[in-house]
Amino acid sequence: MKINWGTAIVIAFAGFIGFIMYFIVSMSTNSKYEHDLVVEDYYQQELKFQNEINKEKNAKKLSKNITWKKTKQGIIVTFPSELNEKNINGKVFLYRPSNKALDFEIPISLSNHNLLIPDNNLLGGRWNITIDWSYNNEAYLYKEEIIY
Known part of the structure; x- marks a missing residue:
């Protein structure tokens, strides 16, 4: 053949x-x-994106934005000192890109404009921190990639 x-x-x-x-x-x-998608409700979060952009613009208007530092106790998030800490409320969301089971959220409760995220909640590696907060009915958003 x-x-x-x-x-x-x-x-x-x-x-x-x-x-x-x-x-x-x-x-x-x-x-x-x-x-899988990065988050379960991807399309709903996409619709809220313009709201996040507005919150980030508000945060950039502040004279000093949120800062953070790594300590032995965990991560200390410091809010601007010119703001009255009693009027600051919101939540902190830590997202672990490599394992969504490690993601967690904590409410903001400040002492001396500082918020401590305990070390026992954090494993070494990359974290994305999102702080969604408000002060006197004005919404703010802070996003940062942290290597812990």
């Missing part, structure tokens, strides 16, 4: 398509290849 060039090309294309289809099916059905 003799195979001409046209038949060989069709066999090569069919083999290549079969090879690619094998990888597509195995990647989409194998449970060890997770391809």
Whole structure:
């Protein structure tokens, strides 16, 4: 049996398509290849994006924004000292990109314009911190990537 060039090309294309289809099916059905969205309610969060932009603009208008530093006790978040700490409220959300089971949220309760995020809640590595806070009915947002 003799195979001409046209038949060989069709066999090569069919083999290549079969090879690619094998990888597509195995990647989409194998449970060890997770391809979840970063957050569960991605589309709802997208709709709130303009609100976040406005909050970040408000934070940039402050004479001094939120700062943080790493200590033995954990992370100390410092709010601007010119603000009355009793009028500051909101929440701090720490997001771990490598493992969503480690994500957590804490309410803001200040002492001397400082908030301590305890060391026992934090593992070494990358964290994204989002502080959604308000002062005198004005909303602010602070986002930072932290390597702990």
